[in-house]
Amino acid sequence: AQSVTQLGSHVSVSEGALVLLRCNYSSSVPPYLFWYVQYPNQGLQLLLKYTTGATLVKGINGFEAEFKKSETSFHLTKPSAHMSDAAEYFCAVSGNTDKLIFGTGTRLQVFP
């Protein structure tokens, strides 16, 4: 079975500061891992995904995430936050199938 834990339901950063959103997963098979972003009143948009190969994955809008099997983590980072990054971020895992299991989300606030 698969599950995802996102630590911190709310994260606040200043514009220009490092963004770090935490995600830990549990999977009985080698996981595929995803980060999605949801802007207010919008659907989810894929930021990046890890399937196999390189453990550091780069996505859109300057975000990246690193798959660490030993820590069962897939944390999302961005070196410098922008006001437009304010949104809700969801980590998701899939196991043997294409079915996505989502975490509870982290709301990112960016202050000027």
Add this chain to the structure above:
Amino acid sequence: EAGVAQSPRYKIIEKRQSVAFWCNPISGHATLYWYQQILGQGPKLLIQFQNNGVVDDSQLPKDRFSAERLKGVDSTLKIQPAKLEDSAVYLCASSASRDRGTEAFFGQGTRLTVV
């Protein structure tokens, strides 16, 4: 390329009434998903279609929820009768295949409020 279209965007109904949501996936996408997103939670898969066949409906409360995708394109999700706990955003998504890692594209969702 047009995205996933959903309607209506918002719906308010009284408990025990019925409601239906409509989804038009991206053209050519054989796989279609319906998710329920309750406030403060992540999306939860309700049902998955491959063309017009159901792949997974293990999380669908079948006593009150039903869904169909008759011609393998558009889909409707129905709730009858609605309960207060059905208040949520209902998201439709589609993907080009069922291969692991294939990106799912989401619509804007329908926000249902049951009073």
